[in-house]
Amino acid sequence: xxxxxxxxxxxxxxxxxxxxxxxxxxxxxxxxxxxxxxxxxxxxxxxxxxxxxxxxxxxxxxxxxxxxxxxxxxxxxxxxxxxxxxxxxxxxxxxxxxxxxxxxxxxxxxxxxxxxxxxxxxxxxxxxxxxxxxxxxxxxxxxxxxxxxxxxxxxxxxxxxxxxxxxxxxxxxxxxxxxxxxxxxxxxxxxxxxxxxxxxxxxxxxxxxxxxxxxxxxxxxxxxx
Amino acid sequence: xxxxxxxxxxxxxxxxxxxxxxxxxxxxxxxxxxxxxxxxxxxxxxxxxxxxxxxxxxxxxxxxxxxxxxxxxxxxxxxxxxxxxxxxxxxxxxxxxxxxxxxxxxxxxxxxxxxxxxxxxxxxxxxxxxxxxxxxxxxxxxxxxxxxxxxxxxxxxxxxxxxxxxxxxxxxxxxxxxxxxxxxxxxxxxxxxxxxxxxxxxxxxxxxxxxxxxxxxxxxxxxxx
Numbered sequence: 001x002x003x004x005x006x007x008x009x010x011x012x013x014x015x016x017x018x019x020x021x022x023x024x025x026x027x028x029x030x031x032x033x034x035x036x037x038x039x040x041x042x043x044x045x046x047x048x049x050x051x052x053x054x055x056x057x058x059x060x061x062x063x064x065x066x067x068x069x070x071x072x073x074x075x076x077x078x079x080x081x082x083x084x085x086x087x088x089x090x091x092x093x094x095x096x097x098x099x100x101x102x103x104x105x106x107x108x109x110x111x112x113x114x115x116x117x118x119x120x121x122x123x124x125x126x127x128x129x130x131x132x133x134x135x136x137x138x139x140x141x142x143x144x145x146x147x148x149x150x151x152x153x154x155x156x157x158x159x160x161x162x163x164x165x166x167x168x169x170x171x172x173x174x175x176x177x178x179x180x181x182x183x184x185x186x187x188x189x190x191x192x193x194x195x196x197x198x199x200x201x202x203x204x205x206x207x208x209x210x211x212x213x214x215x216x217x218x219x220x221x222x223x224x225x
Numbered sequence: 226x227x228x229x230x231x232x233x234x235x236x237x238x239x240x241x242x243x244x245x246x247x248x249x250x251x252x253x254x255x256x257x258x259x260x261x262x263x264x265x266x267x268x269x270x271x272x273x274x275x276x277x278x279x280x281x282x283x284x285x286x287x288x289x290x291x292x293x294x295x296x297x298x299x300x301x302x303x304x305x306x307x308x309x310x311x312x313x314x315x316x317x318x319x320x321x322x323x324x325x326x327x328x329x330x331x332x333x334x335x336x337x338x339x340x341x342x343x344x345x346x347x348x349x350x351x352x353x354x355x356x357x358x359x360x361x362x363x364x365x366x367x368x369x370x371x372x373x374x375x376x377x378x379x380x381x382x383x384x385x386x387x388x389x390x391x392x393x394x395x396x397x398x399x400x401x402x403x404x405x406x407x408x409x410x411x412x413x414x415x416x417x418x419x420x421x422x423x424x425x426x427x428x429x430x431x432x433x434x435x436x437x438x439x440x441x442x443x444x445x446x447x448x449x450x
Contacts, residue, residue, distance in 0.1 A: 006267060032309050032323065034259040036268035042231060043261035043268050045305040047327055080270040084257050087355055087440055089418075092363040093347070094373075096354070098257065102272055122318070129321070130312055130409070137404050138317040148319075170423030179362050180428050184355070184440055185416040189449065193314075196406040198395030203405050215312055215409055221449050224414065 006106050007159040017160040020055075026103040026160055027052045027081055029217045031129040035059060036078040037067060050079065051124030052155075057105060058121035059151040069149075079105045079153060083217060086185040090167035091174035097163065099183060105158045109151040115142075121150040130215060132208025190218040231331050232384040242385040251328040251385055252277045252306055254442045256354040260284060261303040262292060275304065276349030277380075282330060283346035284376045294374075304330045304378060308442060311410040315392035316399035322388065324408060330383045334376040340367075346375040355440060357433025415443040 003018055017023075033050045036043060046067045051058045057079060061067070086099040112118045119140070126134040140148070167181050193209050208214060228243055242248075258275045261268055271292045276283045282304060286292065311324040337343045344365070351359040365373070392406050418434050433439060 034270050036261045036270035038263050038268050042301045043263050043303045045259050045261035045270050045303045047307040076267045078268045078270045082272040093351055094365050094369040126318055138399060140319050144319040166421040174363060178428060180430050181421040181424055183419045186443060187414050189412050189414045191410040194408045196391040199406055203403060205405055218411060224446050
C-alpha cells in the first residue's frame with residue numbers, strides 16, 4: 001500500500017495501519033461495504049456486497065443501477081468496510097467512543113468485460129458472502145452475466161483503522177468520578193437457516209450451510225462467550 | 226419528504242419508501258452511519274455515530290477532523306444507515322441477495338455554533354448510542370464543547386429501502402432444481418457490559434446499563450429466538 005494525501009491518517013494515527021495483512025483481515029471479516037461515488041457533484045453512498053481476492057475488491061450490480069453505471073465511467077470511488085465491535089463508555093461524555101475496525105479503499109474501478117473475468121469476480125463475491133454456494137446453486141447464464149456489471153478495484157490506496165479496548169480516561173482527573181466505565185461489546189450472530197416456505201419437500205440443507213462458518217464476521221449463538 | 230432526482234428509487238422501487246415513519250424507524254434502529262462527502266473531487270466515506278431528533282440528524286466530531294471540516298464548508302453530504310438482516314439464498318446465484326434496511330439522507334449540513342444548540346445535538350447523539358449516559362457521565366466542559374464540531378442535517382431529502390423475506394424464485398423454472406433456498410438471518414447482539422480493568426472498586430453498573438435496551442438495534446443473547 002502507498003500512503004497518499006487521501007489515505008494519510010490524521011486523527012489518532014496510533015490506531016491506523018497500512019499493513020496489507022491488517023487490511024485483508026478487516027476486508028475478509030465482512031461482506032457488505034459502503035460504496036461512495038460522486039454524481040453531479042453530490043456524494044452518493046450505497047451499501048453493496050463485495051468480495052476480496054488477492055489485491056482486488058470485486059463489486060457487482062445490475063447494469064441498470066445508477067451507482068454502478070456511474071462507477072463504470074470510470075469514476076473515483078471510496079469503498080468503506082466497517083465492523084462495529086462495541087460502545088466505549090468513559091467517565092465523561094467527551095471520551096465516549098466506538099470500538100471498530102474500518103478499511104477505506106480509494107481508486108478508479110475497472111469494469112470487467114471478459115466473461116471469464118466477470119465470472120471470477122462474481123465467484124469472489126459469492127465465496128465471501130456465503131462460502132460454498134458457488135458450485136451448489138445454479139451458475140449464471142450468459143444472459144444473466146450480460147445483465148451484471150462487475151467492477152474490480154485495486155487495494156493499492158487503502159488505509160485501516162482499529163479501535164479496541166476500554167476507555168483511556170482512568171488516569172485523568174475524571175478517573176476519580178463515581179461513574180462506571182467500560183465497554184458494551186457487540187457481535188453479529190447468524191441464526192439457523194430459515195427454509196423458503198415454498199421450498200419443495202425433500203431438499204436437505206447442504207453441508208456447507210449446516211456447519212462451518214458460511215457468513216464472514218458472524219458467530220453462532222452458542223459461540224457467544 | 227420530497228422526492229428528488231437523487232432520491233428517486235430506480236431499482237426495485239417496490240421495496241422503497243418515502244414515508245417519514247419508515248425513515249425514522251430505520252434511523253432509530255442504529256447509531257453508526259456512513260457519511261459521504263466530496264473532497265477535491267473524490268468521494269470519502271467515513272463511519273460515524275449519529276442521533277436523530279425530530280426531523281434532523283446530528284453528527285459530531287473533532288474540529289480537527291478532515292471530514293467534519295469539509296462538511297462544515299458547507300458541503301453536500303449523503304448519510305447512509307444500513308442494517309443487514311440476513312443473506313438470501315436463492316436457487317440461482319443470480320437471485321441471491323441481502324435482506325436489509327437502508328436509509329439515505331442528502332443535504333447541506335448546518336454547523337451549529339450556539340453552545341445550547343450544540344449541547345442539544347450532542348445529547349441527541351448520546352441518547353441514541355447509549356440511552357441514559359447523558360446526565361450520568363460527566364457533561365462536556367466549555368473547552369470540550371469548543372473542540373467539538375456538531376452538524377445538523379435535515380431529513381427532507383431522504384429515501385428508504387427495505388428488503389425482507391425469502392427468495393422469490395420458487396415459481397421460476399429454477400424452483401424445480403434440487404437446490405435448498407432460504408435465508409440466513411443475522412442479528413446484532415450486545416454482550417454483558419465489560420468493566421474497565423482500571424475502574425475504581427465499588428462503582429456499580431448503573432441501572433440504565435444493567436437493564437433496558439441501551440444500544441439501538443441490538444438484542445441480548447437471551448432474546449435470540
